[in-house]
Every structure is written in structure tokens, then in C-alpha cells.
Amino acid sequence: MREEIVKLLKKEGKLSEDAIDEIKQVNLGDFVNLVKEIGKKETEYINASEISKDLDTKYIGKEIFVFNEVSSTNTVARFLSDNGVENGTVVISEKQTNARGRSGKSWESPLGGIWLSIILTPDVDHSKLPLITLATGVAVAKTLEKSGVKNPEIKWPNDIMIGGKKVCGILTEATAKFNTIENVIIGVGIDSNLNIGDFPKEMQDGTTTLSIELQEKVQENELIKLFLKEFEEISELFNHEGYEEILKEWRKRSYSIGKIVEVRAPFNKNYDGYVVGIGKEGALIVEKIDGTLEKVISGECIIKN
Numbered sequence: 001m002r003e004e005i006v007k008l009l010k011k012e013g014k015l016s017e018d019a020i021d022e023i024k025q026v027n028l029g030d031f032v033n034l035v036k037e038i039g040k041k042e043t044e045y046i047n048a049s050e051i052s053k054d055l056d057t058k059y060i061g062k063e064i065f066v067f068n069e070v071s072s073t074n075t076v077a078r079f080l081s082d083n084g085v086e087n088g089t090v091v092i093s094e095k096q097t098n099a100r101g102r103s104g105k106s107w108e109s110p111l112g113g114i115w116l117s118i119i120l121t122p123d124v125d126h127s128k129l130p131l132i133t134l135a136t137g138v139a140v141a142k143t144l145e146k147s148g149v150k151n152p153e154i155k156w157p158n159d160i161m162i163g164g165k166k167v168c169g170i171l172t173e174a175t176a177k178f179n180t181i182e183n184v185i186i187g188v189g190i191d192s193n194l195n196i197g198d199f200p201k202e203m204q205d206g207t208t209t210l211s212i213e214l215q216e217k218v219q220e221n222e223l224i225k226l227f228l229k230e231f232e233e234i235s236e237l238f239n240h241e242g243y244e245e246i247l248k249e250w251r252k253r254s255y256s257i258g259k260i261v262e263v264r265a266p267f268n269k270n271y272d273g274y275v276v277g278i279g280k281e282g283a284l285i286v287e288k289i290d291g292t293l294e295k296v297i298s299g300e301c302i303i304k305n
């Protein structure tokens with residue numbers, strides 16, 4: 001993380017090349033105000049004050065930092081979170097140069113997408129983490145519905161799909177102390193105003209974007225505002241233990257239930273099965289060929305039909 005924050009400060013002209021030796025001696029936390037200062041600007045497409053205008057949330061998005069380019073909004077959010085920013089702070093960047101996806105994959109983040117991270121300090125048992133991830137998927141799906149997308153679906157655990165193609169991915173990264181979650185960084189990547197040609201060839205078949213689906217340019221600031229509202233609504237449910245309601249909303253939009261899948265389990269223990277549902281802790285329930293039920297808590301699940 002140190003390298004990435006230093007790179008950001010250098011790129012924005014906050015540190016000179018020859019300051020490197022001094023940097024090595026200072027605590028990374030000393031840079032927090034510089035990072036916040038850089039994040040206080042408007043970029044070409046993202047405007048924090050437009051997002052904040054009429055945003056009637058209690059804590060989500062009360063503080064929003066916007067960058068032109070960062071390595072990963074999750075990294076910057078983790079840095080800010082480790083250095084004392086508020087629950088609900090949002091970090092947005094127009095571009096990411098080293099964005100992370102699930103399962104150690106990288107994430108394409110050119111100009112034209114919505115790349116953001118939310119910092120949460122939920123104070124719950126770490127077993128609840130999968131539910132936070134599912135809840136975020138529901139918030140994105142509801143946002144897309146309100147923006148005119150017909151039938152967005154959620155592929156377990158949290159890929160948002162339109163017509164069988166992925167339009168959004170979510171990466172939650174948490175730190176826990178004694179089984180209690182200290183903070184969670186929820187990274188959301190929405191392929192909004194992008195063309196298929198913006199993605200590498202091998203991704204093009206399985207990917208779509210909002211501007212393609214809606215046949216018009218998406219208003220990024222409006223979409224982000226809508227999402228932050230939906231996100232707070234569902235995180236309030238989470239805070240009041242409305243887990244069943246979250247699961248109900250997730251099941252309503254499930255792309256996975258009823259499909260044949262290949263589960264890529266740890267230690268190469270892969271197997272095929274039929275998805276019968278989702279359990280109360282957020283695990284996918286898969287019926288194996290021999291009729292036994294398996295709970296999939298993490299890992300990859302490839303849809304076969």
C-alpha cells in the first residue's frame with residue numbers, strides 16, 4: 001500500500017522525486033491530509049457536490065473523495081480507513097491502474113466506468129461478511145432497476161448480470177479483530193459508459209455495459225447518488241439484523257438458483273451440481289450429482305447451462 005500511496009502523491013505533484021529518502025522515514029499516516037486534499041477535486045465526469053446534492057443519507061457518502069486516477073479505490077479507501085475517516089466515506093476514481101477483482105484477478109478500469117469503494121465499520125461478527133457482499137449486490141441491482149434496466153440479476157455471490165452478461169463486480173475486503181469485523185472496504189465496479197471494444201477480446205462475449213443496455217449515456221453522478229441511497233437502505237436492514245429480508249431480495253434477483261454449476265473448490269476439489277438455493281449465512285447450496293448438499297461459502301462457481 002505504501003508504494004501505491006506514494007505513487008499517487010508523486011503523480012499529483014505533492015511529492016518530488018528527491019523527497020523519496022525523506023518519505024522512507026516518515027509514517028505513511030502523515031500523508032493522509034495530502035491524499036484527502038487531492039481527493040477534494042471534481043474530475044471531468046465525477047462531481048462530488050452533484051452527488052451530495054439532495055443525498056438524504058445518514059452516513060453513506062457524507063464524505064466523498066474523487067480522484068482522476070488511482071491504483072485501486074479499495075487501496076486508497078483502506079489507507080483512509082486506517083487513518084481515521086468516518087464510517088460511510090466513499091472513494092471514487094475515474095480510472096484505476098491496478099484494480100483488483102475477486103479470486104486474485106485484475107479488473108479492467110478504463111475511463112468511462114464507475115469505480116468506487118465504500119468504507120464501513122459495521123461492528124458485527126465476521127461470519128456476517130458474506131451477507132454484506134450479497135446486500136451490496138442487491139443495492140446495485142435495485143439501482144439499475146431504477147435507472148431503467150430490465151431484470152438485472154445477481155450471479156452468486158455478487159456479479160450483476162444483464163441478459164446473462166456481466167455489468168458489475170463487487171469486491172469486499174475486510175479486517176477483523178477477535179472475530180469482529182473492524183472495517184470493510186466494499187469495492188464496486190460498474191461498466192457504465194463503456195463500449196465492448198474497451199475490454200480485452202477474451203472478455204467481450206461475457207460483458208455488457210449500461211450505455212449499451214440503455215442505449216444512452218449514463219449520468220454517472222446521478223447513478224452514484226442512487227446507488228449510495230440504495231446502499232444505505234440495505235445496510236440499515238443489515239444493521240438491524242434484517243438478514244432474511246436481504247436474502248429475500250437477493251433470491252428474487254438470483255441468476256444462479258436453478259442452474260447447473262461447476263464449483264471450483266479449494267485444493268482442486270471441483271465438482272458439478274445443481275444450485276438449489278442460498279443459505280441464511282449467504283452460502284450457495286448446491287446439490288451434487290450423488291444427491292448430497294454442499295454449502296459453497298467462497299470460491300468460483302461457473303454456470304454450465
Ligand code: BTN
Nearest residue numbers: 072099100101102169170187189
Ligand atoms: C469482480 O471480480 O467481479 C470484482 C471486481 C471489483 C472491482 C472494483 S472497482 C472499484 C474497486 N477497486 C478495486 O480495485 N476493485 C473494486
